[in-house]
Amino acid sequence: MKRLMSSFTVLLLVMALALPALAFIPQGELNGGVSYEWNAEDKKLEHTSTRTGFRLVLEDYVDPAGKLHFSFKGWYDWKDKEGDLALDQLWFSGYMGDIDYSLGRQLINWGTADGFNPTSYFARMDANALFSGDMAGEPTWAGQATYYGQNFSLTAVAAPYFEPQKIDAEMKRLMPKTELPPHIPPGLVPDADAVFEAIEEVDKPKAFGKDTQWALRAETQLAGFDLQASYFTGYEPLPGMEMTIQMFPPNTSFEGEYRRQSFVGLAASGTIGSAGVWAEVAYGGPEPFAEADDVPGTMRIPLSINEKYLQAVVGGDYTFAVGTGLLAQIQYIYRGQGSLLMPYVMPEIDFEAGPIPSIEPGEIKPASYLYGRFAYDVNPDSTLDLVVIYGLEEKGGIIRPAYTYRFPNAVQAELSLVASFGKEENVFEPIPTTARLGVSYKF
Amino acid sequence: MRIRKALLLLLSILLLSSVSYAADRSGQEILDDLAFSNVLSGSGVAELNLITENARGQQRKYSVKVYLKSDDAGDRQFLEYLSPADVRGTKFLSLNLEGQEDQMWLYLPAIGRERRIASHMTGDSFMGTDFTYEEIGGNFARSGEYSAERLADEVEGGVTCYVLDLTALSDAALYERIRMWVWQTENVPVKVEFLNSAGVLQKTLTLSDFREVAGELVPHSVVMADNVKGTRTILEILSVSEEEISEDVFTVRYLRR
Structure with missing residues (x-):
């Protein structure tokens, strides 16, 4: 390929x-x-x-x-x-009458929300996007064509080459680590690092043919609102993982597969008075893991969600008449597949259960978040920006203040800080307080 | 010699009639007869440098291409940033159609799609400049919104001008009072002062470098100074053409191209 x-x-x-x-x-x-x-x-x-x-x-x-x-x-x-x-992007786009098309490696970013888009099926985002503020996602190899009618458009996308989500250092850092008591034999209790090693070994879907990923989108306007309805059939961005526990001799291993999944989505955006508003929802999920034959002394525990789920985002923004204008944006994010930070749920282990710890599947609970962004132009050359994400169930979050100064000739400097907050042992807690000074020159 | 005397007499008559015409015109007549077409009004395409200057005199310069269409159906505007590099490719579509809610979209090349934005811009800043949307379209003194009193003529920008003192007739007007210097021979404003209800000067608009475009005088240098904030916005017209723009330009489809 x-x-x-x-x-x-x-x-x-x-x-x-x-x-x-x-x-x-x-x-x-x-x-x-x-x-x-x-x-x-x-x-x-x-x-x-x-x-x-x-x-x-x-x-x-x-x-x-x-x-x-x-x-x-x-x-x-x-x-x-x-x-x-x-290679970042390589595409040709053309226009033929009522049809616009593009072929090649391109960014396909669907949806109406700002940054968190349940209906953006192709633009994969890595875990670091949350902390860097770069929410554009990754380009993918695809062909895309849109037919523009009088008051509607229809888009079809075919992505023959599957590219999984990148596993970055942030994702590895955020997976919970298990501290082993001394009496527990090695190899019996699952290790998060072993999950990531196993992911690398999972076969990817083949290019072209039946493994091609597809999506359709219809767009129109109704009562001044932009509306999108979409359907996607493709693969999970990360493989569905299962853990197999063998009692005699004690051992755990991980197996995974990129499962086919499908979603239907709806998205809308518009204005109410002086505020911009949007809502986006997608429902679907992967095909469940295949039933395995019962083997005495072994147990299979899914680490990934094994049923259909709902994702939704509702948000809005408004510019307050404070000085040069204070932009405030609030979004509510609902994730039926669980935490924003952890794609896998590790099993629950009770070390006090006996000489051999008891291991039960971890429960995948829906998670919801409040996302706030505030931006203020101190003067034409500099901007103060504050991003806050708070997990309503996780009782913790991160805060990212940033100051950007724009020099002449498209040179800009940004000083930012990322810090976690919330109750003890919340999932955001492993994120260290990080300060970054960046400079960029665009030409 | 007789011919020379006759010529002088004719010139004197012409001059006197001209002075008499200029002296006779009321403020309201001058306002109603303004042959003003700002660069960003009507229908056409313009490329311009847009320079913003803060109170410390620091400037930021943008090059933009603007497509405009204004008719009975309403106003449409499509704007693309050409430079500097950090905003190049950013596009903005604004539809202000009769009988419909105003709609605006912003296309950001970094995310490869457009975003719907709130359309509460009327009366607010145009793209972060000192212009409001109405000012940049030249619609700051619509007929019927102001009563006009004529003051003593003055020379402004090197040309003889009528001076008008406009007073708002309703709350719908953008400013309580406007003072306007109108070039007598061309019927176009060369300077406009905007005052609030307390009579405080808020903004000053200066128009110069008039050139004929499709039979109309269009200013190629437009400066808006915010006298309260101490900021300025300078528009330098690089090219302008008045032509019929296809409706296809003012669509989300065009924004995505």
């Missing part, structure tokens, strides 16, 4: 180079930043990252009706001595 994608990339590049009429003017961004974490135990500030990065974009209109886009990006962490260089 990788060879196929490489061939497609080369083909599009050759097409781009073969079009003499195109006058690509490179655009992009250079950025750098340093991060420090507050070590609460040692009570000292630790330097965690010095990262530089770039994004280079070549884009031009193709006469008479089209556009070609090529971008790639990379980063290098000077502290950890690691980096990445990757």
Whole structure:
């Protein structure tokens, strides 16, 4: 598959180079930043990252009706001595009468809410998005076509190449760790790290054919509101995982599969008086794990949700007449599949149950959050921004204040802080207080 | 010699009749006859530099392309930022159609889709500048909203001007009072002062570099100063053409392209 994608990339590049009429003017961004974490135990500030990065974009209109886009990006962490260089987007979009289409690796971002979009089926977001504020999601290889009628549009998307959600350091950090009492033999109690190792081994859906992911969307306006109805059939962004416990000899292992899933979604946005409002809902879920034969002395425990569920977002924003204008945004987020931070629920273990601990499946409880964002332009060059996420069931959250200063010539600096708050041992607690200073130059 | 005398007589008559015409015109007649077409009014396309200046004199410069259509059906506006790089590709669509709620969308290239935004902008800042939406469209002194009193003529911006003192007739007017300097020979304003109910000068609009576009004089340099905040917004018109813009431009579909 990788060879196929490489061939497609080369083909599009050759097409781009073969079009003499195109006058690509490179655009992009250079950025750098340093991060420090507050070590609460040692009570000292630790330097965690010095990262530089770039994004280079070549884009031009193709006469008479089209556009070609090529971008790639990379980063290098000077502290950890690691980096990445990757294709970002590569697509051609064209217009034919009432139909607009685009082919290639592209960002397909659906929905009407701001950042949390249950109906954005293709743009995968990693766990770090919550902390960085970059909620755009990842591009995917797909073909997309939209028919525009008089007062409606119909969009179809086919994504033949499956790309899973990235597992980043934040996700690993947030999975709860189990402290083993000395009398518990190793290998018996599941370890979160072993889950992530097992995920890497799971076979991905094949490209093209029956494993292709599909989505349809209809859009219209009603009473001044933008409305979207959508349907998606594809795969889970992370594999559904199960844990198998074997009693004799004691052992645990993890197995997973990318399960087919389908969703129906509705989204709406509009204005009520001077406020912008939106609502978005999706219902569906994965196909349940296949029933396995009972094997004496073994037990299978699902770590992923195994039934259909509901996701919903309702929100609004309003600009208060304070100084240059204070933008306030509030969103309520409901996740039937559980916590925003943990894609898997580890089993509940009772070490006091006897010489061998009792292990029961963890309960996947719906989770809901309040998300608030406040932005204020101190002057034309600088902005104060505050983002707060609070888990209503988890009784904790994170707060992210940031100050941005815009220098001339598209240079900007941002100083931000991420800190958790709430009751003891809430799921946000492992997030350390982190300060980051970043500078970017766009050209 | 006789011909020269006759010519002088003719010129004197013409001059006197012209002075008499200028002197006779009432403030309301001058206001009603304004041949004013701001850069962002009517129907057409314009590329312009939009420069904002804060109270300390620091400037930020944006280049934008604006498509406009204004007719009996209402006002449509499509704006795309061309530079600087940190806002390039951001697009804005505004529909103010008769009998419908105002609607606005903002397209952000970083997230690859549009967002519906609240349309409470009338009377508020146009894209963070010192202009309100009504001011930028030149609709700050609509006929019937103000009574006009003519003051003594003055020279402003190097041209002889009528000076009008406008007083709001209803609460619907944006400002309680407006003072306007109107270029006598061209019937276009070259300077406008906006005052609040206490008579305090709030904003000053200066229009210059008039050039003919499709038979109309269009200012190619427009400066709005907020006298209270000490800020300024400067519009430099790079190109402007009055043409019929397709309705297709003023759609979410066009925003996504």
